[in-house]
Amino acid sequence: MVVETGIQGLDQLLGGGIPQHASVLVEGPPGSGKTIMGMQYIWRGVARGEPGIYIVIQELPEQLHQQMQSFGWNSRSAEQQGKLQLLSIDPYALYHDMLATEGLLERIIGSMHCQRLVIDGIGLFSCFAPDKREQRAVLYTLRNLLRRKGVTALLINEGSMAQEGYNMEHYMMDGVLQLRNRKKGRQLERTVEVLKMRGVPAAEGEHPYRITGQGIVIEPLDSKE
Structure with missing residues (x-):
């Protein structure tokens, strides 16, 4: 089974949506729309009657509201x-x-029967790990907790763990979405690439997207042919 993201064009790229109970890493530079993608995903769940939690690390809840x-x-x-x-x-x-x-996150998830989760700022975990081994252990524990609780999650990271030498983190995640910004003259071109998505026949390549008043709109390359 898959979980619809509610992000126009993304479900098409993923053959219907994110695998149920998967943990998906969303990476990209500042201004690429990572938080907007997370908000859209959570809001789609609310609209479908699927309770969700959005955890922000660098902002206040009021800013997200x-x-x-x-x-x-x-x-x-x-x-x-x-x-x-x-x-x-x-x-x-x-x-x-x-x-x-049975930490705080596990209790919160259980108390509201959470089905969707976003953690915005997962990359900051690296600041507290004494070494890569412990950082991976924490991410592994988080992924297994979410699977056990039946939660489908987006974990948002500024930049790219692969570029920073954390290829194992990509391996551990069920999926990885890479957002990119490129300057073309005076225009800013944004693309998304599905680097991996276990159990899903995802479309390959970089696909352009726009940030609109309704959120992110992805234009799959196949739709332009």
Whole structure:
């Protein structure tokens, strides 16, 4: 089974959506729309009656509420109805929570029967790991927790772990989406590439996308032929 992302064009690239209970790494430079993609994904779940949690590490929940409102997504109402939680958690606390049995994240997921999760700023975990081995252990623990709880997640990272020498992190994740920005004259060209997605016949290559008033719109290359 797959989980619809609600991101126009992305489900087409993935043959219907993200594999259920998968943990997908979303990487890209500043301004590439990673947070917008995460918000769209969570909001699609709310619309389908699938409770979701969005964890921000570098912002306050109020900032995220304002961003979602700008796209017409009434996150405050959804939160009041128990369909959504926007949380700001200290990255150091969240990192060590991953090492604990029945930690805060596990309890929050269980309390609202969460089906979708976004952690925005997963790359900051590397600041607290004494070595790559422990960082991988934490990500492995997180991935297994989400699988066990039946959660389908987007884990957002600034930049690329592969470029920073963390190829094992790409291997550990069920999927990797790479967002890119390129300057073409005065224009900014944005593309998304599915680097991997286990169990899904994903479309290859870089596919252009736009950030609109309704969120991200991807234009699969096949649709242009």
